Amino acid sequence: MSAMENDQAPWDMSRRGFLKGVGTGAVATGLMQGATDAEAASALRSGKPVGPGAVPITLNVNGTHRWLNAEPSVTLLDALRNRLDTTGCKKVCDRGTCGACTVMLDGDVVYSCSVLAIEAQGRKIVTAEGLGTPEAMSAVQESFVENDALQCGFCTPGFVVATTAFVRDHPNATLEEVREGMGGNLCRCGTYVGITKVAYDLAKKGDA
Amino acid sequence: MAKNAWPSADRRKNIGARVSRLDGPVKVTGVAKYAYDVKRENMLYAKILQSSIAVGTLTEVDTSAAEKMPGVVAIIVQKDGQGNLPKISYAGDMVATVAAETEEIAMEALKRIKVSYEAGVPQMDDKDPSKASGRDQKKDQGLDDDNLSADEKLKQVFAAADTVSEGYYGLPIITHCSLEPHGQVTEFREGELYVWPSTQNVSGYANGLTRSTGLSADQIHVDCQYMGGGFGSKFSTDKWGEVGAQLSKQTGRPVKLMLERDQELTTAGHRPSAFANVKVGVKADGAITAMEVHAWGSGGQRRFRIPPTPYVFTKIPHYRTLGQSILTNRGLTRAWRGPNHPQAALITMSALADAAAALGMDELAFFKKNVGLTDRAEVYAEEMDVAAKLIGYREKAHLRGDKTPGPIKRGLGMSIHTWGGKGHNSTCAVTINPDGSAVGRMGTQDLGTGTRTVIAIVLADTLGLNVDEVRVEMGSNALPTSRASGGSSTVGGVSTSMRDASTNALNTLLDKVAPELGVPAEKLEAWGGRIQEVGKPSNSLAWKDACGLLGAMAITEQGANPTSDGTNLTTGGVGGCNIADVSVDIETGIVTMNEYVSVQDVGLVMDEKTAESQLYGGAIMGITYALFEEGIYDPTTGAMLNKDMEFYRLAGMGDIGTIKVHLMRGPKYEDRGVVGIGEPAVLSQGAAISNAVANAIGVRVPELPLTPDRVLDALSKGGVA
Secondary structure, three states, X not given: OOHHHHOOOOOOOOHHHHHHHHOHHHHHHHHHHOOOHHHHHHHHHOOOOOOOOOEEEEEEEOOEEEEEEEOOOOEHHHHHHHHOOOOOOOOOOOOOOOOXXXXXXXXXXXXXXXXXXXXXXXXXXXXXXXXXXXXXXXXXXXXXXXXXXXXXXXXXXXXXXXXXXXXXXXXXXXXXXXXXXXXXXXXXXXXXXXXXXXXXXXXXXXXX | OOOOOOOOHHHOOOOOEOOOOOOHHHHXXXXXXXXXXXXXXXXXXXXXXXXXXXXXXXXXXXXXXXHHOOOEEEEEXXXXXXXXXXXXXXOOOEEEEEEEOOXXXXXXXXXXXXXXXXXXXXXXXXXXXXXXXXXXXXXXXXXOOXXXXXXXXXXXXXXXXXXXXXXXXXXXXXXXXOOOOOEEEEEEEOOEXXXXXXXXXXXXXXXXXHHHHOOOHHHEEEEOOEOOOOOOOOOOOHHHHHHHHHHHHHHOOOEEEEOOHHHHHHHOOEEOOXXXXXXXXXXXXXXXXXXXXXEEEOEOOEOOOOOOOOOOOOOOOEXXXXXXXXXXXXXXXXXXXXXXXXXXXXXXXXXXXXXXXXXXXXXXXXXXXXXXXXXXXXXXXXXXXXXXXXXXXXXXXXXXXOOOOOOEEEEEEEEEEEEOOOOXXXXXXXXXXXXXXXXXXXXXXXXXXXXXXXXXXXXHHHHOOOHHHEEEEEOEOOOOEEOXXXXXXXXXXXXXXXXXXXXXXXXXXXXXXXXXXXXXXXXXXXXXXXXXXXXXXXXXXXXXXXXXXXXXXXXXXXXXXXXXXXOOOEOOOEEEEEEEEXXXXXXXXXXXXXXXXXXXXXXXXXXXXXXXXXXXXXXXXXXXXXXXXXXXXXXXXXXXXXXXXOOOOOOOHHHXXXXXXXXXXXXXXXXXXXXXXXXXXXXXHHHHHHHHHHHHHOOOOOXXXXXXXXHHHHHOOOXXX
């Protein structure tokens, strides 16, 4: 892994500006890493085989474009955690059961352990960090704290993402709908009572 | 002068209030850094190769192909004390560890290590007491007789009973399944070791690494601010701690070594199984006169200790308990939240409920009738009334077997439990700075129980400040030592040492303030952000102005549990009562939780919000082991078959029904001081839910978890079907 992978590429520049900016020595890398979201997505759809070696990957994480090199087999979860500095998606079961790695992909809730990083290119990835900060929490995050809907906190960021999407998609959800709809995430400390209240109250309020 | 005692009810601002946990915001936004999240410059990722056989000897571990892989940096093969390849005692034992540039390379390299074994035949049967080994554990009470042997006396007391009820009960091995796996990041810097472990034992962790690293404990720096669950499984440094440190030393690079999920389940902690034949003798009026328990079970290669039976009803006049240990080729047991108590509760409370049913007596009436056989009759009686009211016992209760038509049968079941929970040894330091800032420092850890918040609550209330006006530093072994967090001992320990230290610091400040306010320090108190004359708020100084009198020199005072002046701020010994309300579909065997009530004596509550969370969480964890959890092992190979989270099932949000919790409050309870409740929260669920199922379907399902197959099997032998 090179130190550059964690640097943020200046995506708000035009591609031409970017190439000029990085100077000739880096042009070759710049060309590869400078592909836009759309280009990356279309390369993936082109059906051309990629890998098994590392390939350049661009990810839009919490509104910021990030680039990295990783094998096509690397999951979005491992890319976010090991190649980037994201910690809001946790690795627990690593096979799509527990929901600790839940992120939003273009607004849809997915287990990031079950999506490849290359598949997530061109899509907006939102983790718990992208929903709020300790100083400016989202309504869901505030409600988690208020209702003590967490203990050790390891499942919590995944639950926060899942709850955010649930509340958005299920205004006025009944208690049964909450219990059913939030069943994709697991907690070991037993914080479901608080989480149920968060989801139920906010779905009723409709202001998540 | 502040007294080293808990403040009276009118002087508790934060103590016992509903304070939100202080680390909530960093946890809900995903920025709290756990051991698993620690990332260091130039860090390697290490992965463990486990033994595929359950018993035998490793004859060769060939790492040559793995070593040739680009990106593999170091490989360590496990050796025993003599430098030989180790003996294997369970499927999952550590064989070798690879450190590589990426996690993926490390995982791939594991596949290229060739391991040769001489495999033995594993012993996996923990249900057959004839496989027991070692000394029997036997205890008799009330069987002394001048004319009879204890055996004869036992026969006599059962012969004298009006009704004798017999049953078989059991629970399998389950795992801790902490969501953050065990493991750590290690890094050598200038000859010293820095470790970020996921641990319940910050102050004691380094001691586990001195021998293997050759460092002294003060050269090992431990940091654990947040940890993703332990439940009794994360006290030790473990083999992987030693290997991680060794890899860091060898490579000169930071190494992250976290267990994979399957390894977490096979290796990082088991609760021993327990099975028992139980006989209960009762009088026609319901009085219990005699009990005989023959219990056995397995803690893997560790000796099984007989659960404390008769549980809670320790004053049963005549009883005998016999315990036998069976060694099996499973991973080592570790303390599992309330060690041996869930087993004791299931064995005892199920047998007692069956005795009540044999008499045709209501379960609650039966338990109340015999409450005098416990150590705290008054507390249990009161709790039973509260629990009965919360669940609507009078309206819902029926004798064993729901006679209403249709396939859905509903039932209630109860259990009572006990635990210690007295505070552990703890030391801390409190600094009050001339600018008014105050910080408490302690080498303890917050497992998610709310320890950090409790420490701040005590510090704030002692100094008359708000919780957000004080700071807590913890989670580092550079801070004053505090014991490991186990056995519900933390809250009593840390709150006592913090009260002691902050009282000492405040008294030093009051000495400085006294001349300014013209009254002796004994007549001053800290309240509402001011230092004031007791009973005369007009003669006061704002906190910051008072601290300003310190000039350039901050105050630092120490505190401890036990306290320096011998004052006792924590006690042990609590009781709790749980009642479950379940529905059972007798066609499918599926058990559904309707309602669960947990009533608990908790001493002086520090934070009502996080205290309630312990009870909610315990109820849910208990529902999980009652209905779903079971380590399943292949009897031939010894391999754990459900080492994942699909088939090692945890309860989800839809599985738990409605949960009601109640903390016993008021002077009678609060005057006892602080008592821990992490364990008491999780002891009764197996028994209460099993009793509720028996009450619903009219027959005992003898073993947990109460899965559909077990329910249908029991129904095939009797009950309402």
